[in-house]
Amino acid sequence: MNEKTTIYDIAKALNVTAATVSRALNNNPKISAATRKLVMETAAKMNYKQNKLALALKSGKSNNVGVVVPYIDRNFFSAIIRGIEEELYPLGYHVIICQTHEQESAEIDNINALLNAQVDGILMSVSKLSTQTSHFEHVLNKNVPLVFFDRKKDVKGVSTVTIDDYQAGYNATKHLIEQGCSKIAHLSGDWALEIYKNRYKGYKQALLDNGITFNKDYVIKTKSDIKAGHKSVEKLMTLETPPDAIFSSSDYVALGAIQQLKKMGVKIPDDFCVIGFSNEPFTKFMELSMSTVDQLPVEMGKMSAKVFLEQVKESNVKIEKKVVLAPNLKIRATSTKK
């Protein structure tokens, strides 16, 4: 009884053609008010639901967008997805999720699968291990809009939405200086990703602008986990002049650093200040709440969605938009001296 009803079923019931039904349902002005009403009512009665697949095939628009992220259960990424979803859902789009686990092969795989599924666009954050760009160009060749958020690669024709990582690094470092710190270390990530490089640049410039000499022993490139924080602190504290503050490019690394510092009996924030990056939920809930940089992921997701929408609207023109959002410094206990 509740089997799928098609426009043909309605047509048969009313002794008209499917074309008429289709037009009536789509409010085509060429249909008489009487038949339109009749069709509408019968459709409702028969519990008709439009088959979006058929529509998609005919129109070439699937009303699906693909979102590719390293992991979906990392707050930063899931919050971005939330933003994307909230922006696109009201317009009838659905979001298809894929994760790469930071593997380039998975990234390529995902992109191909999404293209085969005829998505109307792909929004993504590139994997840490990505080196090639041909799979991105492949997307553009198929005339499918591509938007990078947060982590990007330089590819012509791709729009990007990022925060101003340079500014974020600058602000965080300046804040530490204002707290009276002068020997500020920086825990960074792989510079193959611009975000880490830019945070580093901002850090360096803030030092210079405030008359602090840059010390390259204070900069360590690490993985993004807690252990990396432990190890980095161990290394830093054996230096001849150990630092008195850390600006970390990752909240997890900052957390590890704090744990290790406490273990070593260093007093935070009085003798040592720490600031992380990403505003992961846990930072707020720590006994000593952690200062960090909020990247406004939900906003970033919404903005990515908007950029995508502009792109589909002006499908004739090739737009390459670069949106840069302002980061938001969250000053909390780990960097607030009394």
Place this chain on the structure above:
Amino acid sequence: MNEKTTIYDIAKALNVTAATVSRALNNNPKISAATRKLVMETAAKMNYKQNKLALALKSGKSNNVGVVVPYIDRNFFSAIIRGIEEELYPLGYHVIICQTHEQESAEIDNINALLNAQVDGILMSVSKLSTQTSHFEHVLNKNVPLVFFDRKKDVKGVSTVTIDDYQAGYNATKHLIEQGCSKIAHLSGDWALEIYKNRYKGYKQALLDNGITFNKDYVIKTKSDIKAGHKSVEKLMTLETPPDAIFSSSDYVALGAIQQLKKMGVKIPDDFCVIGFSNEPFTKFMELSMSTVDQLPVEMGKMSAKVFLEQVKESNVKIEKKVVLAPNLKIRATSTKK
């Protein structure tokens, strides 16, 4: 140049019909080895990619499943989605995400949209504010498998994957008793959801089994946020005999409780033990790491996916499977007396 190639393009290039191309690509044994090879090579050369939409329309299988959750940026849910994705992706399925914001209207909306998009199944956690069940029956009437995870409603024909909330409540409470607590309060949620009711039942039974009289003043139903934790503790501590432990159905409420207890100068864990629920990431990172119940969300997601797969495999038989996973008590600092 890189415009979409169809089997018709390949057919034309080789002077055969699309049917032949289709068969060759699908390794149909009726095709001669020679033509198969030729077709394969030409397909590769022309960069052919199968249009999944056309396939979906023809076959009636979209290879998409819908996942509906209250919020995707809550770790518990995003971890479940991760599990689902990892289980289904290798089989060629894609996951379409929707969020309800705990609104029943959005839930109904999402389900309808997913059905229109011809998903092969819907996996979901019902919204807190859901009261009706007709939209779930609607899914079943369309012969689309429906699986509830964690939060469920009693609907005939729907498979469910949950943890044993009763056991979880029992174990958590028993653990507190073993730590020497005897006046154990319980912060619960809305009993319209079975999960909260069952945790409460387990709590109560553990008390009885250990000769502790149940005190209904010790049970408070609250929202699931930090503030609710503050308020509940305020109320509990003004009782004639205040409790000496809390088993909370939510990590956030437990966090709020801990904050308030500290503010009041109560010593945790020596004078007061606390245990939460969900193993949210922040619980591990607190100064005083929080004991909690791990619901194994990734496992739960994988199991939900498996149940869905069984359902599609045996599309003729109507299976209604009830999987109950064992919860995992994480004993940490907030409930470990020395």
Place this chain on the structure above:
DNA sequence: TTAATTTTTGTAATCGATTGCACGAATCTA
């Protein structure tokens, strides 16, 4: 009343794939 318009509806192609049936060619049987 008839021709000219305007409305309304129908016919049939299309989107890109799959597949039952039919048919010609090649191979086998006797």
Place this chain on the structure above:
DNA sequence: TAGATTCGTGCAATCGATTACAAAAATTAA
């Protein structure tokens, strides 16, 4: 070598919608 099989392909329908174009019906004009 005639007849029966088997093999490889083509024809055409199908999935469920949309939409030029054509045709019929209704309305208006003269």
